[in-house]
Amino acid sequence: MAPGVAEIQRGLAAGKFSSVEITQDYLARIAQHNPALNCFISVTDEIALEQARRADAALAKGQAAALTGVPLAHKDLFCTDGVKTSCASRILDNFIAPYDASVIENFKRDGAVMLGKTNMDEFAMGSSNENSCYGAVANPWNTECVPGGSSGGSAAAVAANLAPGATGTDTGGSIRQPAALCGITGIKPTYGRVSRYGMIAYGSSLDQGGPFARSAEDCALLLQTMSGFDRRDSTSAERAVPDFSGALGEGVEGLKIGLPQEYFADGLDGKIAAVIETAIDELRKLGAEVRDISLPNTDLSIPTYYVIAMAECSSNLSRFDGVRFGHRCDNPVDLEDLYKRSRGEGFGAEVKRRIMIGTYALSAGYYDAYYLKAQQLRRLIKEDFQKAFDSVDLILGPTTPETAFKIGAKSNDPVSMYLQDIYTISLNLAGLPGMSLPVGFVDGLPVGMQLIGNYFDETGLLNTAHSYQQVSDWHLQIPEAFR
Amino acid sequence: MTLKTEDVRNIAHLARLHIDEADIEQYVTDLSSILDLVDEMNRVDSSGVTPLANPLDATQRLRDDEVTETDQRDKFQRIAPDVEQGFYRVPKVIE
Numbered sequence: 001m002a003p004g005v006a007e008i009q010r011g012l013a014a015g016k017f018s019s020v021e022i023t024q025d026y027l028a029r030i031a032q033h034n035p036a037l038n039c040f041i042s043v044t045d046e047i048a049l050e051q052a053r054r055a056d057a058a059l060a061k062g063q064a065a066a067l068t069g070v071p072l073a074h075k076d077l078f079c080t081d082g083v084k085t086s087c088a089s090r091i092l093d094n095f096i097a098p099y100d101a102s103v104i105e106n107f108k109r110d111g112a113v114m115l116g117k118t119n120m121d122e123f124a125m126g127s128s129n130e131n132s133c134y135g136a137v138a139n140p141w142n143t144e145c146v147p148g149g150s151s152g153g154s155a156a157a158v159a160a161n162l163a164p165g166a167t168g169t170d171t172g173g174s175i176r177q178p179a180a181l182c183g184i185t186g187i188k189p190t191y192g193r194v195s196r197y198g199m200i201a202y203g204s205s206l207d208q209g210g211p212f213a214r215s216a217e218d219c220a221l222l223l224q225t226m227s228g229f230d231r232r233d234s235t236s237a238e239r240a241v242p243d244f245s246g247a248l249g250e251g252v253e254g255l256k257i258g259l260p261q262e263y264f265a266d267g268l269d270g271k272i273a274a275v276i277e278t279a280i281d282e283l284r285k286l287g288a289e290v291r292d293i294s295l296p297n298t299d300l301s302i303p304t305y306y307v308i309a310m311a312e313c314s315s316n317l318s319r320f321d322g323v324r325f326g327h328r329c330d331n332p333v334d335l336e337d338l339y340k341r342s343r344g345e346g347f348g349a350e351v352k353r354r355i356m357i358g359t360y361a362l363s364a365g366y367y368d369a370y371y372l373k374a375q376q377l378r379r380l381i382k383e384d385f386q387k388a389f390d391s392v393d394l395i396l397g398p399t400t401p402e403t404a405f406k407i408g409a410k411s412n413d414p415v416s417m418y419l420q421d422i423y424t425i426s427l428n429l430a431g432l433p434g435m436s437l438p439v440g441f442v443d444g445l446p447v448g449m450q451l452i453g454n455y456f457d458e459t460g461l462l463n464t465a466h467s468y469q470q471v472s473d474w475h476l477q478i479p480e481a482f483r
Numbered sequence: 484m485t486l487k488t489e490d491v492r493n494i495a496h497l498a499r500l501h502i503d504e505a506d507i508e509q510y511v512t513d514l515s516s517i518l519d520l521v522d523e524m525n526r527v528d529s530s531g532v533t534p535l536a537n538p539l540d541a542t543q544r545l546r547d548d549e550v551t552e553t554d555q556r557d558k559f560q561r562i563a564p565d566v567e568q569g570f571y572r573v574p575k576v577i578e
Contacts, residue, residue: 098558191538205537234544235537303523314498321499323571328564334574336499344501352500356491356510357517359498373524375534380527382535415516431538455539 002161002478005070005218012059012069019052019059019069023113026071030115030162033482037138037160039153041076042084043116051113058111066225068111073163075154076117077124078104078209079198087200088132089122091320091327091346101198102230103167103209110225115163119153122348123317124174124202126150127420130411131350138407139182140479141445145404148178151212155182158212160482165213165222169199171206172305173399173424176436179212180399180448183438185465185475186212187219190456191431192237194223195230201316203309204235206428215475216437216465220244223458239456247459248466253287255464256392262298263397263423271442276398279439279449279468283396286467293392295384300377301426302418307361307374308429313351314358320346353414382430389454394464397423399436399448423450433458437465438474446474484518486511 003011003022011017027045034040048071055069079085079097081104086092100108107114121131129137129152137152139145140160147156151168155178158166168175170188179186187210194209201207211222227241259280264273284290322328322342329345332338347355361370388395401422410417427434432455436448453461469475486494491510495502502510556569565572 094562096562098555098562192541231546235539235541237539238544297527300524300527303521306517307521307524318499322564323573324559325562325564332574335576338574339499340496340501343499344503347500352502353510353513353517355498355500356494356514357521360490360494360514360518361521363494363497370521370524372534373529375536376529376532377524377527378538379532379535380529382538414513415520418517418520429538 002214003164004214005165005221008070008164009067013064019055019113020049023048023052023071023115026115026163033160033162036143037140037156038135039119039137039156039160039162040073040116041086041088041119041134041153044083044114047083048113048115055111055113065109065111067107067221069113071113071115071163072107073115073118073154073157073166074104075120075151075166075168077120077169077200078167079200080104080114080117083117085117085200087123088120088134089346089348089351090133091343093133093327095326099198102195102232103226104198106225112225118157118166121150121152122351123200123313124150124169124171125313125350125354127173127177127417128410129153129178130407131348133348136407139404140482141183142404144406145445146181146407148181148404150174152178154212155179155184155186158182158184158214159479161478165211165218167209167226168212169207169209170428171203171309172428173421175210175212176399176424176434176448176450177420179436181404181446183446183474183477184212184214185216185219185435185437186210187223187435187458187461188427188433189223189227189458190237190433192235193433193456193458194226195228195233195236197230197232203312204316205312206309215469216462217245217248219435220248220462237456242459244459244462247463250463251286252283252464252467255288255394257283257288257290258293258388258392258395259290260293260295260298260388260395260397262295267401267422268398269402269442272398272403272447275440275442275447276449280396282468282471286471291392293388293395295388295426297377297381297384298426301381301429302422304374304377304381305421305425305429306357306418307370308378310354310358311361311371312358314355314362317351317355350414378429381426385430385432394460395452397450399423399450403442403445403447427452431455433461435461435465437468438477439472440474484522485515486518
């Protein structure tokens with residue numbers, strides 16, 4: 001059995017088990033299964049048990065907060081005060097964060113327990129979790145396959161029931177794609193909904209944090225804690241956060257759903273298309289109205305995204321210089337040698353590629369041809385969505401063009417890896433919220449369906465996913481080896 | 484777009500990245516293929532379109548210039564590779 005976040009809340013409230021007991025259960029499962037999956041970089045046993053003891057004390061006094069006593073895992077990109085925060089990079093292998101990310105502060109405020117920090121693609125750059133200095137993560141459904149990326153460790157941990165929920169970040173699909181490939185639910189909220197303070201930056205105009213869990217119901221609980229205005233994030237949205245859980249029962253009667261024709265074109269595996277069609281029929285039966293729409297600039301999203309993300313990453317990652325924290329090379333002869341070798345030794349190949357492309361795109365004489373051009377196309381891509389939302393409430397399609405691929409299958413071809421993000425990255429360019437939920441299997445591997453909402457309509461996404469999950473049980477499936 | 488070996492060396496220098504000589508050719512191949520992908524942007528005429536920097540077209544939020552952070556130098560320097568008397572040490576910069 002794999003209790004979800006809501007079920008654990010109820011169990012703790014009813015005194016069926018204590019936070020210490022359930023935390024010990026998860027720590028034991030992590031000890032048993034992590035060697036095969038490699039989804040945790042750090043397991044924080046002592047912190048977890050201390051937090052669980054305090055949670056039990058609070059529960060006994062009737063002082064429980066929203067998530068008191070619920071164990072969770074955090075992507076190793078969120079700074080955690082006093083705990084190693086590596087971003088799966090050699091350059092931060094010795095980095096003990098001196099402060100908490102706002103998201104981590106929020107989970108502490110609401111009483112959650114931290115089980116550990118999860119593996120990921122280095123600096124969140126990747127779609128397979130193979131770009132980690134701690135090694136690849138295995139997909140619990142087939143350990144020869146990738147879990148997706150970049151938040152692959154968090155997704156694999158939830159899929160294998162090593163945690164009931166986990167945090168991730170999504171710059172071009174890094175929550176939705178691993179959620180799809182691991183058969184769980186994940187949501188990337190609207191840009192600005194979740195504070196980026198203390199999230200190690202990759203592409204600042206694209207990055208958003210969000211949760212993974214089995215169900216939309218659980219994601220609603222976790223997103224509630226993560227969301228809200230934060231003055232320490234200069235692009236945080238000054239907007240009230242709705243009661244995500246409260247809106248879950250609204251149903252989809254009369255909901256207008258658009259299917260972008262471009263998302264069901266040639267690149268999509270036919271077996272995935274068939275699974276998605278079946279899920280669309282379920283939503284029709286629940287009263288949704290489905291119609292075709294067009295997002296004509298979809299195929300521009302990959303080149304546009306990679307210029308913007310790489311330009312922003314080359315700028316963001318200039319802070320890793322071997323001077324104030326992180327890896328420093330031995331015996332530098334001068335300052336330039338210190339920078340170059342500390343960075344050359346500290347960063348992996350994919351990170352170096354992206355820094356170099358970004359540096360090139362921003363260099364004198366090329367700015368207009370690359371960065372400015374990409375920002376113009378970014379507006380066209382956003383306008384496609386705005387037009388679509390004039391006639392529909394929600395957009396639906398596949399999350400990925402294929403199911404989980406074999407470890408190593410694409411690792412020598414960066415461009416074929418980038419094409420995995422075709423359905424997910426345009427949302428980051430537009431800043432829109434999106435989520436992935438499991439809707440079936442192809443050859444034993446999970447298929448994810450993506451829902452795309454209008455700005456700040458996380459409620460609509462969660463409600464639609466919840467309605468579907470009331471009449472399906474794909475989100476409750478657990479791979480046999482981890483039951 | 485095909486880069487030359489010399490281009491890759493220059494970009495690596497601009498990015499302050501040491502690249503092993505043996506790896507340069509692989510970077511030439513990989514970066515050129517990424518730039519080919521990126522060049523697809525030129526299929527569309529976007530002249531006159533206002534560039535989008537923030538997805539919500541938000542502008543920079545201003546705040547009062549007040550001190551809100553406390554001095555945590557000791558804590559922050561505990562994780563530094565080399566410090567002395569409260570300063571970060573680097574190789575000599577000025578002769």
